[in-house]
Amino acid sequence: MTQDRIQTIGHSRIKYGPLSDRVYLMRLGDGQAPLVIDAMQSLARAEGYTKLIAKIPDKSAAAFTDAGFEMEARIPDFYADGDAALFMSRFRSEDRRGPSDAERIRKVLEAALRRADAGIKRPLPDDCELTLMNPDHALPMANLYGRVFESYPFPIFDPAYIRRTMEENFRYFGIFRNASLIALASAERSESGVEMTDFATASAYRRASLAAHLLAAMEADARQNGVKTAFTIARAVSYGINIMFARCGYTFAGTLVNNTNISGRVQSMNIWYKPLASSNGTVSDNPSGNSSRHSP
Template sequence: MTTTTDTVTTLGGSTVQHGPLNDRIYLMHLDAGDLPGLPDRLDALAEEKGYGKIFAKVPASAQGLFAARGYVTEACVPRFFQGREDGCFLAKYFDPARRLAEAGLGDVLAAARKKAACDPPADLPEGFSSSPATPADAPAIAGLYREVFATYPFPIHDPAYIARTMEENFRYVCVRSHDRIVAVSSSEMDAEAENVEMTDFATHPAFRGYGFAARLLAVMENAMQDAGMKTAFTICRAASYPVNITFARAGYAYAGTLVKNTNICGSFESMNVWYKPLA
């Protein structure tokens, strides 16, 4: 397992993640005050570091400015910001190999669409329960992530990172078998944009096949509606049948594919974006 992680920092008032692990820049939060110059600053950073891709999450009103600088739109989520303005997931490639998606992704998407909104999640089997995680759970959660993911775009293998995000804008939910955490997921809230990313799903290999991800997703959706979030979305592994089917069955709509976007489980993988209105 690599211990390399990328850096989250700021360019002006905007938040970016960048580094060699994902070989990219990720514009996580755009401050409109940084326009129109931010795309040029991102280009300069990518060229300085030799990154293969820039990935940007921006309001639709900024899409044209980025398109004029060579960005393409890979996904779009309606009413992503404050339940009003669409959100665009944009990409600019510096390494031609990063433009080439893996084979078979269309088959995964077709299989997921066949399962769209077909069944509610099953109840947990006897002996299992779901509950919010606390900082005391951080070592066990990080340990589970280490077992499931050889690499990951954020340092979820680190208990200190898990505990810190709990104090910020993340909420974690666990499935437990007695005192053991056997599955986990998190919701990352953007209070300003009133959207939430459903992410970091992991189930211990010995406990797969019980539908824990679907149950965790349902629990998180209820909590996020109560928290006032208007749109839920996920950026999930495009090659994974189970995770794409989980979101399609829960009523999420497909928004697009981010090509060779994320270093996860030891290699660069394309990621699908799915979304669902919560309000």
């Protein structure tokens, strides 16, 4: 599988490639908007990519608007200075602009919003252990991701990649049952926020609310490390993942249309966010009620 490439421009970081047919600005350096916009547009023209997307502070929005970008999602009070994070996109194809599954996306969002703040449905089973993962777990982690996802925008099927991200800004949490890894997720720290991502649950355990327990553990860990905002980029057609974030107190921020190649095709993605400055959310820091199950 062809993986995306990373390009660094000063303090900015761009990810691009044919897998998701896009150029993605993941981090914008101060004062670099004009230079980065030119680089993104040049890449898109040269390779024929049909979408450009940028995650930027609100203070930089004017330069992107002038270049034809439109806001698709907004997370308030994301950066250390209190500025919002915007997801702004420019479509180079009308076919890319409109999702073919718009009706399902609408129904999923409605179902999720009806369950807002309902909390975790089930306690963590007594025979399960939730723990912070370490490099020795990389092989079973990669194997679980390989069983769950047909395609993914990052090489999570490679144990070496997982170990490398652990050394950088990722913290992975997993749930074991009888020494077998059955659920997994990661928290990626960026700026003053953290992205809750890479959720995977073995098919036999999809209705056990394991992802919600992983999310609560990652939130508690992020709070302890001074992170003020959590967010996620979730498949817009997935009832389970969107309902889970709504139940756990996250707010819908917008939809990134035809954005990411995941599970075998380019899909639209929903943004959800949650302030972590206080611990008054609907999900407790210790959802299982047993401190021995959470080993951060």
